[in-house]
Amino acid sequence: EIVLTQSPGTLSLSPGERATLSCRASQNVTNNYLAWYQQKPGQAPRLLIHGASRRATGVPDRFSGSGSGTDFTLTISRLEPEDFAVFYCQQYGSSPLTFGGGTKVDI
């Protein structure tokens, strides 16, 4: 199975700052089938990015995804107060599907 390693574990930033989150795969992610999710306390995850760089419907353009192969990045250009949450990457290029351990973005 493909193991996804997210870093850093926690990112402490302020509103208005740029956030850069990393997701590294133990082997190539087929077709760059890599998604990013945001999860707030008490809520289900929300899809932000699929196919490594495609924003999901309704996702603000301050969220962007990049990368290919084994190295992927989620960038939040300017943090809004509602962006503070835990972010997960997921690969769906091969079964079993797997998630990274998460990055918490807090103030």
Place this chain on the structure above:
Amino acid sequence: EVQLVESGGGAARPGGSLRLSCVASGFKFEDHGMSWVRQVPGKGLEWVAGLNWNGDTTGYADSVKGRVSVYRDNAKNSLYLQLDILIDEDTALYHCARGRGYGLRNGFDIWGQGTMVTVSS
């Protein structure tokens, strides 16, 4: 409104069984692969099992293989997860999740709020 509603969770003994259900509404159920994803409170996400639009292709996490079956009834807009030989590590909130496409391998664009499974003696 596009919605997924899970049920069937609860308390169970080690070695026991549970069947989880997920009812979909607001979209054409048979157009989407579906999965179950679980989360221990305060911890990360773990994909458990999934299937394609008609159920003839399934996949399972190594941690549950042989103990879990996933299936669907498109006529009832429903997804199921049969959990057998329960172990303590199965304790989690189980989410039903809609795949973006027909296949098993998908990102998930709609999630239910989950049903809690607690395994304890």
